[in-house]
Amino acid sequence: MQLIDRLGARLAAMRWDDAGRLESAWVRIPDGSWLGIEPRATADAPWGWSDRLWHAAEPPPEAGWRGTPLTVFETLDWAHIDRIPTLAEPARLPSGGGTAVLNLIAALAVAQGAGALAYRGPYPTEQLFLALLESFRYEPAVRDPLAAFIGGDLAWRPAPSERLFVRNDLYVQRRERIEKVVWRGITYYRPDWQGVARHAPRRIADTPGGVRCELWALEQPLEEHLRLGANGDLSEIVAAEPAPAASRPLPPDVWSGVVATVAARAVPPLTPFVESVGRAFSLEWGPVARDLINIGRGRVRVSARLREVLGARLAAAPSRADRAAVGLAVVVEIASLVGDELRGRAQAELARRGPDALSDAGVSSPRGGAERAREITAAVATLLADASD
Numbered sequence: 001m002q003l004i005d006r007l008g009a010r011l012a013a014m015r016w017d018d019a020g021r022l023e024s025a026w027v028r029i030p031d032g033s034w035l036g037i038e039p040r041a042t043a044d045a046p047w048g049w050s051d052r053l054w055h056a057a058e059p060p061p062e063a064g065w066r067g068t069p070l071t072v073f074e075t076l077d078w079a080h081i082d083r084i085p086t087l088a089e090p091a092r093l094p095s096g097g098g099t100a101v102l103n104l105i106a107a108l109a110v111a112q113g114a115g116a117l118a119y120r121g122p123y124p125t126e127q128l129f130l131a132l133l134e135s136f137r138y139e140p141a142v143r144d145p146l147a148a149f150i151g152g153d154l155a156w157r158p159a160p161s162e163r164l165f166v167r168n169d170l171y172v173q174r175r176e177r178i179e180k181v182v183w184r185g186i187t188y189y190r191p192d193w194q195g196v197a198r199h200a201p202r203r204i205a206d207t208p209g210g211v212r213c214e215l216w217a218l219e220q221p222l223e224e225h226l227r228l229g230a231n232g233d234l235s236e237i238v239a240a241e242p243a244p245a246a247s248r249p250l251p252p253d254v255w256s257g258v259v260a261t262v263a264a265r266a267v268p269p270l271t272p273f274v275e276s277v278g279r280a281f282s283l284e285w286g287p288v289a290r291d292l293i294n295i296g297r298g299r300v301r302v303s304a305r306l307r308e309v310l311g312a313r314l315a316a317a318p319s320r321a322d323r324a325a326v327g328l329a330v331v332v333e334i335a336s337l338v339g340d341e342l343r344g345r346a347q348a349e350l351a352r353r354g355p356d357a358l359s360d361a362g363v364s365s366p367r368g369g370a371e372r373a374r375e376i377t378a379a380v381a382t383l384l385a386d387a388s389d
Contacts, residue, residue: 003107009165012104013059022078026059027104028163030096030171030182034059036067037101040075047086049075053101055094070097074121081109084132084156086121091348096171096182099134106135106158116155123350124150125267127343133193134173134180135160145196150267164232172232178204178211183226186290188213199336201292210235215292215305217333218313222305225290239290247286247301251386254331255283255300257379260372261335262342273346283334293337302334310387327380327387 003012015023025037034056041052051074056067071092074085084105090098109117116139119132129149132138136156142148161179164172173180181188181204191200203216207227214224225239259278263271281300288294288303310330317323
């Protein structure tokens with residue numbers, strides 16, 4: 001059984017046995033590679049039986065498993081989907097892999113006539129909440145759905161997206177509108193999903209007859225990259241490469257404040273782990289192609305375009321308080337840019353260390369909000385001083 005998009009590209013391939021049980025499934029992810037699902041691969045997990053995820057350039061032509069085993073998740077009865085499974089190590093999945101599998105789950109659940117599904121696993125994080133928004137709709141309507149999700153009070157009604165592989169380097173996801181675009185490894189999102197405001201520095205905005213994909217920071221557009229028709233077809237590539245330039249290190253205090261901001265906004269179990277993994281990086285300004293940030297080994301580079309905006313905003317700020325507000329907005333912006341990466345690494349570290357890690361972290365890292373607030377304040381002051389050099 002294969003799923004094909006309306007342009008003729010393969011989306012998924014599934015094998016079922018004579019009794020209607022899933023034998024194997026492969027789902028294509030935005031970079032063109034594939035994730036494989038091996039049902040009931042192992043019972044060696046805290047919840048018992050687990051399905052294993054594999055990664056390969058292409059599905060194998062016959063039964064069997066090739067590629068790289070990644071991680072496991074709580075096994076499903078794929079013919080009668082009744083819940084959203086717990087995933088052991090989200091950080092091990094390639095970009096877009098988790099949402100592709102969730103979309104397959106949602107599509108099968110709709111075909112089976114399933115109602116709203118629950119997630120009862122540990123660590124209901126903001127990352128998982130945002131991933132679920134791409135293929136499900138939460139119930140009931142509440143004022144703070146993320147808090148309700150963390151508290152276990154939401155259900156998720158399947159609402160799969162239409163997935164399109166427009167070109168080798170262009171992937172588009174649609175429901176009533178284009179909601180997600182991946183172009184040359186950069187992912188663009190709508191800033192609003194089901195009434196939830198989402199930080200979207202790589203943003204999709206409507207135009208007459210289609211959409212444009214562009215970079216945003218501090219609630220203003222910085223550069224446009226491409227335009228698509230309403231059906232997802234490519235209309236025009238606009239992006240230009242940045243001019244070569246040397247990087248400029250930022251003082252360590254700025255990065256400490258960025259990490260403190262990410263930690264302050266993380267769910268409590270992840271907070272000390274965010275701080276721990278954040279110590280492995282330093283921060284710098286520099287050229288970044290078609291993005292606002294580049295995360296390398298031991299360093300985070302923020303686009304010099306954001307520094308230009310910072311300078312312009314500071315030049316127009318009439319008072320010291322206004323300048324401080326601009327500095328804080330930039331620290332928060334950088335924290336939002338690196339937040340997914342730090343939280344993902346923190347969650348992987350928490351999973352690696354096991355169930356005793358939470359109590360150990362609480363003893364070894366008794367930091368509180370006041371200490372983080374001091375670090376954020378120091379980061380703002382240092383950033384403003386650096387910007388005036």
